[in-house]
Amino acid sequence: MNYEEKIIEYPPVHPGTDRTFIRFYEGEPNPKAMLLGGCDEMPQRVFVTDTTVSSLPCMDEFTAEFGTGKGAAANSVHKRRSGKDILVILGAGEPFKTIESVLSIVAAALDANGQRSTVFVGIGGGVITDMTAFAASIFKRGARCELVPTTLLSMVDAAVGGKTGCDFGSYKNMIGSFFPAQKIHICPEFIKTLPQSEYRSGLAEVVKTALLFSAPLFDKLESNPGILDGRGKSEFAPLISEMIRTCVSEKASVVEQDLTEKGMRMLLNLGHTFGHALETCAGLGKVAHGDGVAWGMARAADLSERLGLCTKEYAERVKRMLRSYTWETSEIHPAMEGKGSAGDIARTIFGAMKKDKKNSSSKVRFVLQRGVCDTVITEADEGDVLAVLGAER
Template identity: 65%
Template sequence: MTFEEKDIIYPPLHPGTDRTFIRFYDGELDLNSIFYAGEKDSLPQRIFVTDTSVAALPVMHSFIDFFRGEDFSHPKIEAGFTGKRGKDVLLILGAGETFKTIESVLAIVKAALDNNGQRSAVFVGIGGGVITDMTAFAASIFKRGAHCELVPTTLLSMVDAAVGGKTGCDFDSYKNMIGSFFPAQKIHICPSFIESLSEREYRSGMAELVKTALLYEPEFFERIEKNPEALNDRKGALIKEGIRICVNAKAKVVEQDLTEKNIRMQLNLGHTFGHALESMSGLGVVAHGDGVAWGMARAADLSQRLGLCTKEYAKRVKNFLASFGWETEPVHPAMKEKYASDEEIAKVLVNAMKKDKKNSSDRIRFILQENIGETVITEVPEEDILAVLK
């Protein structure tokens, strides 16, 4: 058999925008002043997306009221609400990881289509990582690419999820299996939102902040290690500084490696273990940050087992994580409630890790550390992984 070959050379795929403008706000965020100050007819249509938890916040009321229409007889807004403000649209989805589905993404697309959305439309996600991920994903697939802006409302989405262009949703109980790289044109960060977070949500974001400190900011890690209680002051200068440090660190990485071919993989410290835990305990049972914190403890033990770090360093990391109340033992309590033995739990988690989209071979790729700021990307045999899970 013979054949002739013809190649087609393409330019790099455009990811929606060639730059992201990140704005840090002081004081309470006023969405009307951001999106409707000096409103002009020439502005593109906006498809605003949020969830029931964010919509219930007092700071959101004045913004949402303009989308209610003239009938104010039902002040409570449920999931599925769609309102209009001129040509703009507001869609409210259910809150939480269980709603991070392809059906929710398609609901965003449908809201845009039902309201004559064009490729010039701007999809604006107002919420935590679930909302920002799905809204940006919907923008990336709507008519092969619209535009996107994000307003992160949780600590997790401010320091990580909204920055860097990763979009997507869960599928078939696995985390973020469907998605795209599609950076937002603008990200509006207002730290005052974190004052309204539950303790669970706040701790979840704190884990990503700690992760960034371990990866890139030894001096900042040492400061919070000496005084971890300071991070509990949600109005304090330290948490605001931490948000900026995380955004700047991630921005620097993403500028060099948007599509995670090399150094961006470092940002997955704790995530291979953590995502497996989230998936196999049941999505939403373990908060993302709690999973990542547990994953960082497992990564520390794995680093020690492979001779990459000292026993003292692994202990230092685990002691710090434990000081915030995160689980650091090999077997997470959420898994004990579902499986019969530690051996079964370990095997279930490893099988979930094999499905991780970051792997490229039969071995499982991990982000491990030799010390603070000294990070290694390596593939690890299954027997070593099992050893730190039981």
């Protein structure tokens, strides 16, 4: 069949902003002072948080501006006592990371007569920051966005770099966009408000970043497992500050060079191919993201050894360090026990990997290592993957 072709040339779609300002705060968190100051000419803000964060004592003055406080209902919208701002409160946790939640943010903004100049401000962990930024990216084809990460995981990873989105069905982050925030407000003292499980989950992303980019930080973490239970101790305060700033700096450097994950940004997925598949197969929300990533790093270490990329000594060093932080490193994660034979479980997880959005063919791509700060991206055969998942038991 014959055809004629016309070409339309245009620049790439703008991702919302051409730069991000990251502010590091000292002292106790004060969201009211951080976010509600300024002149009357400030643009309208759509603040988004969840029931857990809205109940924190440090949020009392902020939520009082919207006539709400502790015990605010999920999926509720509150108008500020003065001005055009609104506050959207969603349910907390991975089960609420859905397209319905994203659309509820959009609906609230529309009901409040939001414009493209409206700023969407997410205050919370990775679930809230991901969904708020996604809502901003699709609202009237792109509004503006600021983020206030309140968990360690969101400070060192989720809020930085412009990945937005939500889960779809049983698969993590299958819907989304690249849409960096204009401002990120980081207050490390927020981590003192976290349940131990959330803090531990964030530490996994810190270890990942250290393995990828900072041998000195990895050495310090390896030598100081007491930081797991010592976030409130003054002796660990310098290390906590260092690890947050190092992770932000290293991720920012990667994102500046590869925003849309066409090259080196793929390195940041160390442990994630295994980890996301585990989260999917166990049931979203059953395994914390950081716990999944830590287990995934152990599996990646074993796969690296099996493929001859690293020595047995290096793989054992990584797993020993992970175990010292109480993360699971066995071939079959306890969350999958009772879901079939070892072979069945391995094949189930491998099947989930093949649906991962990062894979470009029928093969599965992995981020593997020869050593600390010596990382490669490669594909592995099904048999090798199944073996490190315990199929040969």
